[in-house]
Amino acid sequence: MKFLSTLLLTVLAATLNATTFADDIAVKGNMVYTSAGEPIENGVVIIRDGKIAAVGQDLDITEGMETISANVVTPGLIDAHTVVGMAGYLNQQHDQDQLETSAAIQPELRAIDAYNTREPLVEWLRKHGVTTIHTGHGPGEIISGQTMIAKTVGDTVAEATINSQTMMAATLGDSALVSGSDKKRKSPGTKGKVAAMFRNQLIAAKNYSAKIEAAEDDDDKEAPPRDLKLEAMVSVLNGDMPLLITANRHNDIMTALRIAKEFDIKVILDSASEAYLLIDEIKAAGVPVVIHPQMSRPVSDKENVTYTTAQKLIEAGIPVAFQSGYESYVPKTRVVLFEAAMTLPYGMDYQDALNAITINAAKILGIDDQVGSIEVGKDGDLALFDGDLFEWTSHVVGTVIGGEVVSDSVK
Amino acid sequence: MNIVSRGDSHSLQVLFVASCLSFGSFAKPVAFTGATIMPISGEPIENGTLLIDGKSIKAVGAKVRIPRDAETIDVSGKVILPGLVDTHSHVGETSGADWSGPIQPEARVLDSINVRNAGFKRALAGGITTINLMSGSGHLMSGQTIYVKLREGNSIEAIAYKREDGEVDGGMKMANGTNSRRDSPFPGTRAKSASLVRQKYIAAQEYRNKIERADGDPEKMPERDLTMEALIEVLEGKRIVHFHTHRHDDILTVLRLQEEFGFRVVLHHVSEAHRVANEIAAANVPSSIIMLDSPGGKLEEQYVDIQNAPVLEKAGAKVALHTDDWITESRHFLRSAGLAVRAGMSREEALKAMTINGAEMLDLEDRIGTLEKGKDADFVILSGDPLSVYTRVEQTWVEGEKRFNLNDPDDLAVAEGGFGVLVPTGRGHAHGMEEGH
Known part of the structure; x- marks a missing residue:
């Protein structure tokens, strides 16, 4: 009997999945802070296919859509x-x-x-x-x-x-x-040396980049061998x-x-x-x-x-x-x-x-x-709270990433 | 605001005020009116009055007769709590034992304290009025702790609590688990740790027996031995053991030692208290714990549970909270109570854990920890709910003197930080990877 009821639930769940995407969800908040304008009282955030599809006050929620609610909702x-x-x-x-x-x-x-x-x-x-x-x-x-x-x-x-x-x-x-306990290395031991080594590395990357460009412009010139350190610093430059x-x-x-x-x-x-x-x-x-x-x-x-x-x-x-x-x-x-x-x-x-x-x-x-904000088109990432999110005595009651509830513990 | 006297221009004034206070009768009583008073010994009192006279509390209640000569300070809208008790802190450049051996009960934190260290100012800014200053946890026994009152004072003697026998009051710091394990002569295993401690306590018992047998005859008395004298105070219950312990099995080892030797003990940190909460409660041993922002940081804390505080409360065990400053900041001590409530502790017990419960763990419950007639006039004036993030400590009073005042620019700077404000902080008690928490 127990087995049967479990099976029934599984079938039901599968049916629900067929009508809505796994990461479709509606999230209701007594107060929704969007970080994109004024907070919304009785706000609703609709996430479809992992992305925010709608946000607003008292929005209609499609029947059968998974719905969760919390006192306060913010962007993840x-x-x-x-x-x-x-x-x-x-x-x-x-x-x-x-x-x-x-x-x-x-x-x-x-x-x-x-x-x-x-x-x-x-x-x-x-x-x-x-x-x-x-x-x-x-x-x-x-x-x-x-x-x-x-x-x-x-x-x-x-x-x-x-x-x-x-x-x-x-x-x-x-x-x-370099800390006193690290005997093998001598540098950098001063602020002046730190800056000199830092600048030297950026200059080395500039030179490396110039050589690559020169080789690109001139077939007679050979590009320098690949150097992961300098490549990374060129990305900085x-x-x-x-x-x-x-x-x-x-x-x-x-x-x-x-x-x-x-x-x-x-x-x-x-x-x-x-x-x-x-x-x-x-x-x-x-x-x-x-x-x-x-x-x-x-x-x-x-x-x-x-x-x-x-x-x-x-x-x-x-x-x-x-x-x-x-x-x-x-x-x-x-x-x-x-x-x-x-x-x-x-x-x-x-x-x-x-x-x-x-x-x-x-x-x-x-x-x-x-x-970073609750706006249409952005990732469906939300944080849910049972009160003022900043109070020491409030709790995080849910975390949603890409429309999926990834935590429902109370922290 | 200083733990020491103010500069020259004020010293005369300070001296005058101090002498008036010491004669009591010259000092006017002060009535604080209009606040919500949380006496901890009873229900909060709305629009209550706290009447102090000199160093002590004269009356607390909704209807307090204010003497005609009293100064009245209107603190309507504020919240008054007893001065906070930090049962475990390392402010003031605490040190005890050195690395020559694992058991050094003769080492006194008393002899290390820099009363001018800014850590004391930070503590006052957090509403703390009494601190158990501890040596580190890198030893099985790292020395004698000291209970200090954050009154003004130029020396450690001036701010230390005194026992009835006139000696400076304090406990004994012990530790087990991994912090105290290192190369010989330190123990390499848990069993060795316990055996070293037992052997030492047995030696102290024998030393005490010799003294008893001498029965006052100087010829028969053993030679003075600082190590043994300190341990006898532990065995006689004059000195409470403050035992750093994390893992469930180490906690039970503490209880086993306590049962064997009969010393009085407070468990500190107890990261795995949630696993042995019933055993802790059954042993009737209190715990002093810390509220942390995340687990880990060391192997022994991998199973720390933020819910230790409510779990112990539900098991019927007594809990106090502590800063373990530098691990958490004295200025934010009230946040620990907020986090304890977040974890599921009752508000009532969380506030006790900041005050009277800690006072009991230091044997100071007759003097501090609640706002009651006859107790020391140590209290904190808050802008609002003690557990709220928005609340600020506005004033901290110690024995009837205002020791922190948010409206004083120097004190404000301590509360908020700034360039050169907390410098020099001295050596601090730097928690290394193997030592501390």
């Missing part, structure tokens, strides 16, 4: 910079792939060759409403490697990835220096891969802007804990900021960190996104939802905080045509 959250999937939660040597310390400059390292889709922290972020992460090599070397953008689902890196070569991760400041420069102290931030100007390359400032001292300079340089986690500890390069920097940058018109960053110990990752929330008691505008983990993060990452 975006973590604008993390190492989750590279730095595993066990924190053992075997699961730490965010930083290769054998050399100071290794732009050839691709994030896709290390990203672990089954890493528990990917699931942890997904359960907290995070649907898209910009992850990859972390800070700690002058040029530590490439980054990528993934959805927080997918069994293989190919399934998860939406951009495989996003940015080039670079570091200025104390953490780029021609703008295919912007530099994501982690710099916290004001002098290191200025070095980042100086390099951007000298080589006319696109730079995104990362962490930038003293950015509040350089608002005019950062604005004039037209550089966006992926701001440090708000709960960063006030130590070493970040000893002058504040809870108001993000707000000051946003008020000055500088694009800002939040990140979970890199943690060497406990907790192994932060969560952008909490990082955005942490700015609210200090006066951050509510929508600004939400934008910095949705549409503005998407813009800085160059994926705002696909994700």
